[in-house]
Amino acid sequence: MSTSTTAWPEGVIARYLTVGSATADVIDDTAPWRGGVSHHLRAACTGELCDWRGRDREYWFEADENPNGNDSFCHTLERLQVIAQAHAEKCRAMPRPTADSSNVSR
Ligand SMILES: [Zn+2]
Numbered sequence: 001m002s003t004s005t006t007a008w009p010e011g012v013i014a015r016y017l018t019v020g021s022a023t024a025d026v027i028d029d030t031a032p033w034r035g036g037v038s039h040h041l042r043a044a045c046t047g048e049l050c051d052w053r054g055r056d057r058e059y060w061f062e063a064d065e066n067p068n069g070n071d072s073f074c075h076t077l078e079r080l081q082v083i084a085q086a087h088a089e090k091c092r093a094m095p096r097p098t099a100d101s102s103n104v105s106r
Pocket of ligand 1: 045046047051092
């Protein structure tokens with residue numbers, strides 16, 4: 001693994017470098033819920049003021065269930081990767097420099 005790249009935010013499972021040097025991310029936000037784990041699949045661009053979003057979907061799985069065995073889940077994931085890559089190829093919004101780390105939301 002290259003050490004020159006910064007660590008990806010939690011939940012990011014695929015990243016596409018945009019024309020403007022931002023990234024279009026495919027994100028899987030997981031959270032425990034009673035009896036299992038929820039997976040919130042979405043895509044977002046990190047370019048400043050770029051409000052591009054992939055259509056998100058949320059899935060709930062039992063604790064012993066493998067998400068990769070769910071066709072709909074896998075299909076949504078593949079679809080998000082395709083549209084994130086397509087967005088990355090044309091987005092020119094640049095990321096805002098993160099000099100002030102206290103300004104990070106969440
Ligand atoms: Zn963008």
